[in-house]
Amino acid sequence: MEVIKTAHSMYSLQYHVVWVCKYRRKILKPGVCSYIRKTLPGLLRAMPGVTIEAIGFDHDHIHMLITIPPKYSISNVMGRLKGQLASRMRKFFPWLAKVYWDENIVWSPGYFVSSIGLDEDTIRNYVEHQGQQDEGQLRQEL
Numbered sequence: 684m685e686v687i688k689t690a691h692s693m694y695s696l697q698y699h700v701v702w703v704c705k706y707r708r709k710i711l712k713p714g715v716c717s718y719i720r721k722t723l724p725g726l727l728r729a730m731p732g733v734t735i736e737a738i739g740f741d742h743d744h745i746h747m748l749i750t751i752p753p754k755y756s757i758s759n760v761m762g763r764l765k766g767q768l769a770s771r772m773r774k775f776f777p778w779l780a781k782v783y784w785d786e787n788i789v790w791s792p793g794y795f796v797s798s799i800g801l802d803e804d805t806i807r808n809y810v811e812h813q814g815q816q817d818e819g820q821l822r823q824e825l
Contacts (some may be wrong), residue, residue, distance in 0.1 A: 685821075687732070687750070687752070688729070688791060689752070692821065694752065694753055695800065696748070696750060696751055696752065696753060696798070696800075697736065697748060697750050697798070697799040698748070698749050698750075698751060698796050698797065698799060698800075699745055699746065699747070699795075699796070699797045699799055700746070700747045700748075700749055700761065700794055700795065700796050700799055701745065701747075701794060701795040701796075702712060702744060702745045702746045702761075702765060702791070702794050703743065703745050703790065703791040703793075703794075704743045704744065704789065704790060704791065705777060705786075705788050705789060705790060705791050706783075706791075707743045708743060708782055708783075709742035709743050710742075710743070710779065710789070711740045711741065711742055711743065711744075711745070715772070715825060716740045716789055718744070718772065718775060718776075718824050719738075719740075719768065719772075722768060722772075723735055723738070723764070723768065724797065726763070726764055726767050726768060727764075729763070730755060731752075732750075732751075732752035732754070733749065733750065733752065733755060733760055734740065734749070734750045734754075734772060734794060735747055735748070735749050736748040736749065736750060737781065737789050740771065740812055744751070748799070756810075757796055761794050765790045765794070768790075769787075769789035769790055769791075770787075773787070
């Protein structure tokens with residue numbers, strides 16, 4: 684678990700995200716997957732701190748492990764990435780217009796997201812005992 688430090692905060696926010704192709708069309712062929720791998724980093728430049736740690740493809744959906752700083756909402760990041768990527772894919776792959784009947788879409792409107800982090804027992808133990816760990820520092824003589 685990597686903790687990222689900024690001027691006023693520290694965080695470790697990683698998410699497992701799944702995007703599904705509209706109508707579950709099996710459009711994610713090797714060439715399309717390669718294009719997505721090359722295009723996504725360029726789209727992330729507009730959102731400093733957002734990084735894709737890992738990406739995997741099936742024929743009709745994408746899995747990503749993504750780090751998103753607390754200054755961005757997950758829904759904003761997903762909306763921007765999905766929208767901009769769909770637009771670029773439709774320009775680069777004209778055959779998508781036939782697959783989606785001239786609709787200006789590629790992805791299903793929703794997505795799955797799950798946070799990745801410490802397990803519940805570790806966090807519960809920390810919260811319940813953190814006051815005891817700091818107790819010795821608070822009793823310093825001045």
